[in-house]
Amino acid sequence: MNLDFSQIVPSIPFILEGIGATLKFVSVSIMFGLVLGTILALFKISNKKWIKLPADIYTSIFRGTPLILQLMIIHYAIPQLFEYDIPVFLSAVLAFGLNSAAYVSEIIRAGIMAVDKGQIEAAEALGVGYKPMMMNIILPQATKNILPALMNEFITLTKESALVSTIGYMDLMRRAEIVGAQLYRNFEPLLFAGIIYWVMIFILTNIGNWLERRMRKSD
């Protein structure tokens, strides 16, 4: 067995910097996906077809094609059309945010649909308008279904985030690859990066479990 972790020690700070880069783009993507996904979800529960349809098509496209393809199109193909040299960070956030919005919108839509229809009728019978009904009655109840599923989506997004190394974004993955190439030893830096990913996901998973337990308690 040819293993020697001492060789990567000088490169550890360089790899660790990737945590910040990964977290930064993941959190911006999550925010972006959350906002756009919420809007799309509200479109989807509309009973007007011309509002619902575009949101459904959007979801179908972003869930029906590989994320890496979406990333490549945004980073390499769009610039070809508009002659704009798009920064990697922006490409990464756009691809992950737009993609995540599709999943988030489905999660929120399903969460809202799972709220008992009687709640809507009760609110309507009291003369409550659409907006306060959504804000005060439907969404607070839907949150219980939505939050745990959203947590899962964020975990998936964090894991998949390593894809941005393919367009040259200096995230954890990319840095591990660079160190590997410099040292002609790939195993140690990749293993090191893998442990860091695992720790990050482990923390997120535990936050998710904790949230889910809390949600269930309030039943």
Next chain:
Amino acid sequence: MIKTIDLTKTFGEHTVLREITTTIDQGEVVAIIGPSGSGKSTLLRCLNLLENPSQGYIWIKNREITSPKVKKVEIRKDIGMVFQHFHLFPHMTVLENVMYAPIKVKNMKKELAVKIAKGLLAKVGLKDKIDAYPNRLSGGQKQRVAIARALAMEPEIMLFDEPTSALDPEMVKEVLDVMKDLTQTGMTMVVVTHEMNFAREVADRIIFMDEGKIMEEGNPKEFFTNPKTKRAEDFLSKVL
């Protein structure tokens, strides 16, 4: 107070209400009875536009609510509704359930809404439950909260859709008693019910429905002792 003219409701091919024409006066207590699937709930739900009538007209307090110009929210402020399955807001306390609509819909000041809500909850016998969440209440208690919630909007009409059908037998009376009290206040009430004794004792008029039509209507004594139609006779022989 309430007037329907040729009110018809279809779901797709299925005609559920057929040209319902009737009038309910202010302060009148009307019990709607009839076999399952006869359209009782649908008729009730048309009155506050939870269902959109397919044809015909509904007038409430000299206003045609079936006119496309009418805002549903406006109509519903004056009409309270109580459901078979209560539909309390589970994430709000009893007090919050009752004061939510007055504050949000009528822009009532919070102090006043609290005062009114507490008064109503005392009236339905739930003074000591105001801070409880609905899941801590029995069915009868839930339904009394639901009645208080509807009354908090100070409606002129109250609609009840089988308010006691989901209750354990021992809780039926406490809800019916609250409803009886309400009839004494001059409230206009339309009650879909399977409680024949309640209908006989409390209602001013019985509407008997079958297959989407009003087959027979009249005062309870006459209806129960001497039904005019064969359908009503058959129905009564089954439920009495």
